[in-house]
Amino acid sequence: MTKVESQIKNSNTDVLIIGAGPSGLMAATWLARAGVPFRIIDKRSDKIFSGQADGLQSRTLEVFQSFSGSSFDMTGLDSAWKMANHMIELCFWNPDENGNLVRSSRIPDSIPGISRFQQIVIHQGYIERWFDETIKNFSEGQSKVERPYLPISLSIDESKVEDKDAYAVKVLVKNLASEDVSNPEQFNAKVANGLYRQFEGDQERFYSNSIDIEHDPNVNVDDYEIINCKYVLGADGAHSWVRKQLGIDMEGESTDFVWGVLDAVPITDFPDIRHRCAIHSLESGSVMVIPRENDLVRLYIQLKEVPRDPLTTTDVSDNDSKEHAKGRIDRSKITPELILKNAQDIFKPFKFEIEDIDWFTGYQIGQRVSPKFSKFNRVFISGDACHTHSPKAGQGMNVSMMDTFNLGFKLALVCKGLAKLDILETYESERIEVAKELIAFDHKLSRLFSGKPMIPNSQAFQDGVDMDEFHKVFQKGGEFASGTIVDYADSLLIDKSLTHPVDEDGNSFSSIAKKVAVGRRLNSTLIECQADGRPIHIADRILSDGRFRVLVFAGDVNSYPQNLKILEEFDTFLKSDKHFSKKYTPVNALDNSVIDIITIHGSKRHDVEIFDFPEFTRPTDHKHRRDYWRLYTGIDSTYHEGDINAYEYYGIDTKNGAIIVVRPDGYVAKITNFDSNGLHQIDQYFDKFMIPQNSNVLTPKDKLINDRDRFVKPLLAV
Missing domain, CATH: 3.40.30.20 (Phenol hydroxylase, C-terminal dimerisation domain)
Structure with missing residues (x-):
């Protein structure tokens, strides 16, 4: 231990969770319910922004229900069911033989009978607040998200990883309470948006600006803490700091398809605006309509052309080794006005205007998955930290929470001395297969969604996306997307010997x-x-x-x-x-x-x-x-x-x-x-x-x- 480190406060906990998004909060809920000591930290300030993920699938709602009994409640489950918009019907709109936009079919949004619950949509801020209240209730007020805390360094004592009682992981953190960390998620816009989190670069600068405690003579040791942990969970997003400390890369690819997302109140004569819709226009791109709570509607809109940042034409980020030579998207050019203009072109001949813009963002479609979800079964990553994809499948937040729903009980059993360390190996083996299936599904769906449609009896549009295939993929994907058909393979915890x-x-x-x-x-x-x-x-x-x-x-x-x-x-x-x-x-x-x-x-x-x-x-x-x-x-x-x-x-x-x-x-x-x-x-x-x-x-x-x-x-x- 260095001279400065010896002056820093030390503490112990069974599990340290880094990142207080839905994945980290699900893990914290499990540990609080099981009575396991833990801490959860996040570099964000208290403010939870609108937007981000918005869909709750059938299995996720079943899990929420599983934390609610006759004598206790997962705060917000009933509120979610009442406040959210329920997704009942999915409508497909495509060009007809004359190129006119027409409704081609309707199907149930969720497969009837697959669960007691159907898909609903409500923004992530509510969900995170409900988790906060639930953790407080289950821990009798002893545990809550600690903000704003920034992790500085992480080390694993390999000589202790086989000792179930050892605090084998050490994490140095900094309390940012004295610094200005307001609105870190926003980027150059008056309207709340998610552009900051969608692109590589800013978060790396955020971490690189942290103080070198060993060489800064003005360092205040009171701002720092060394947390000795039995286990660490990195639930810290697509640009995960924890994943990078473990030396684990993401594998996959990106595309040139750029989509904008906009939450607003629509002013339109489009008849299905309160249905979930998948719309392919003739030549202006595609849009997915997601009706939300109250009178909001979310639009996922394909952007035909987005300016690139000329200063990044040869820049290759560490998260995308196949970045196209065009350079990074100039996200300062992604505005609500740009997104709306693209939407209006797609919706023609229907009129489309908006009021009361609530949130917007832009993203470049890509699918990546980490080859490893843990190191020494002492440090784990979950959610976007180990798999990223487009949001149109409605899986990001749901699969992220299911990662830690899988891991949480295993950590509880081990921390309480009830089960062997071996069970922790099943987290990676079970969830990595789900991630791979998700990536394959999203890869197919996003390309079918982004491609130009094939028009029957038209020589000019015979090479486009077959709309019948698109419908089949969407329908089959509904079963997968519900989360109810996840099938874990034979393992230490799954015995299929008599099947x-x-x-x-x-x-x-x-x-x-x-x-x-x-x-x-x-x-x-x-x-x-x-x-x-x-x-x-x-x-x-x-x-x-x-x-x-x-x-x-x-x-x-x-x-x-x-x-x-x-x-x-x-x-x-x-x-x-x-x-x-x-x-x-x-x-x-x-x-x-x-x-x-x-x-x-x-x-x-x-x-x-x-x-x-x-x-x-x-x-x-x-x-x-x-x-x-x-x-x-x-x-x-x-x-x-x-x-x-x-x-x-x-x-x-x-x-x-x-x-x-x-x-x-x-x-x-x-x-x-x-x-x-x-x-x-x-x-x-x-x-x-x-x-x-x-x-x-x-x-x-x-x-x-x-x-x-x-x-x-x-x-x-x-």
């Missing part, structure tokens, strides 16, 4: 639960609580709190009494500290605080009684309070929500039953038989990566302590 691919997409199903794909998120359907008859979506019972779920589908115990005898055998098995239920739960912790076992039988609720079932399905705690929310029926006629049949929904036989293991992020990890051998297979699954907790003895629960807040506080290993 086989049965469809053209290679989804892995089993004969035990024929409609459940191992490696995908468990789609939700209604089950009914045995104790009170309340129907509840299964997704709302297996919320995001860091715990694994073992769903025991016990079949029809009334018609097949032997199934009840199997449950009795399970009771004995699960009480043994040699098996997964107790083996991986700290001594004196709540019995379901690591692995939550839920029984869903297949009999009518009125045909059986709760006390017909063994104790593990209706246990009591240290105060003898019974947990009535471990036992459900999957088949019944409810009073207010009609008939339910989870067995049919999941393809499970009511005689043979099934056991489904679900990861903390809601993805199906394993399916096995409903019998003693099935439980032993689950033992083997957890044995691969979990750490026995027999010697981890917590303080015994005090019967006299008021713990009514136990549903809101962290539930993992407590």
Whole structure:
């Protein structure tokens, strides 16, 4: 340690998150919910600008819902659903045989039945504020985004990376509170815009201007801090400082297609302005219409010609080794007026004017992905830091959040000493495949969107984009874009051993639960609580709190009494500290605080009684309070929500039953038989990566302590 460093404040934290956009905030939400010490810093001031990402896909909304329970709420989920604009219909407009712009087709914007939630749009500022409130609630006010903090240096002690308890990463940060960092995101415009973040150069100058603490005699050590971390997450955007400290380059390419983005209130006679629209004009380019909250509309508009900066004709940025010799776009020439003029040409013969401009930006289409998402499984990157693409697929913010939704629970399990370091390797292996699929999809979509359309029966326009192919790509892409069909491969955390691919997409199903794909998120359907008859979506019972779920589908115990005898055998098995239920739960912790076992039988609720079932399905705690929310029926006629049949929904036989293991992020990890051998297979699954907790003895629960807040506080290993 240098002389100056020895004078700087030192602190420790389990996880340091650098970057407080949606990806970093999702990670912080996970860690706060799981009770893991963390810090999250951002170089931005408090102000969150309008614009940026605006779409929330089906899977993202499912995840938001998974942080909301009957006793706590992810602040803003209900507000988002109410305030946002709901995307119902997608319209295609193309030139007809005479070159006139006409509506060619309409399709649902989201695939019906793919999720409880459909795509909505609302600007990112709201989402970031809702995350802030949620983190504050889950951490009881102890954690919040620390602004403005600038990371200065990062080092990894390679001798400590295999020690799970070591603070192997050191990050030097500077508090910029005494400096003027107002409006760092804006560029030369009176209207709020995102031009700053879209182009390389400015952020590098921002970092290069940081003080050399070792050689500046006027350095104020009170402005600096050394944060010793077990893990670091770089969620700091497309020009990621963290990624560059790790020496990881982005791989991919850019194009000459330049698009402008404009949020405003349209004044137009175009009939579908409140629908999502994909419009190809004859020769003036293309536009995507995204109706937003209130009366705003977002336009993604192809710009036919944008002036280049003559001083950069030979400049090649480190983020784009294939920069065209034309030079960088002169972003000072990208104005709302330029974007509007291009839009008016595309919309002809319809009139198009705007009022109340809210935000604008410009970007050059390109697709890049990092070949590595981590280093030593101690420093990770997520979101735009490891994959960038055009925004028209509505994936940027969504996939970025899903990166850290994948990583967050893994960090929590490791930081709490419940799982081996090995599970962290699955972050890169799982998410890099999603990123590659996204890049391939966006590459195809953006080029089809940016190309001139092919006009039937026209010799002059036979070499253009086939609109039928464009429609098919868009429709197929809707399923991918929803985020609901992400399929993780066989790994330490995904066991597809009892499955086989049965469809053209290679989804892995089993004969035990024929409609459940191992490696995908468990789609939700209604089950009914045995104790009170309340129907509840299964997704709302297996919320995001860091715990694994073992769903025991016990079949029809009334018609097949032997199934009840199997449950009795399970009771004995699960009480043994040699098996997964107790083996991986700290001594004196709540019995379901690591692995939550839920029984869903297949009999009518009125045909059986709760006390017909063994104790593990209706246990009591240290105060003898019974947990009535471990036992459900999957088949019944409810009073207010009609008939339910989870067995049919999941393809499970009511005689043979099934056991489904679900990861903390809601993805199906394993399916096995409903019998003693099935439980032993689950033992083997957890044995691969979990750490026995027999010697981890917590303080015994005090019967006299008021713990009514136990549903809101962290539930993992407590």
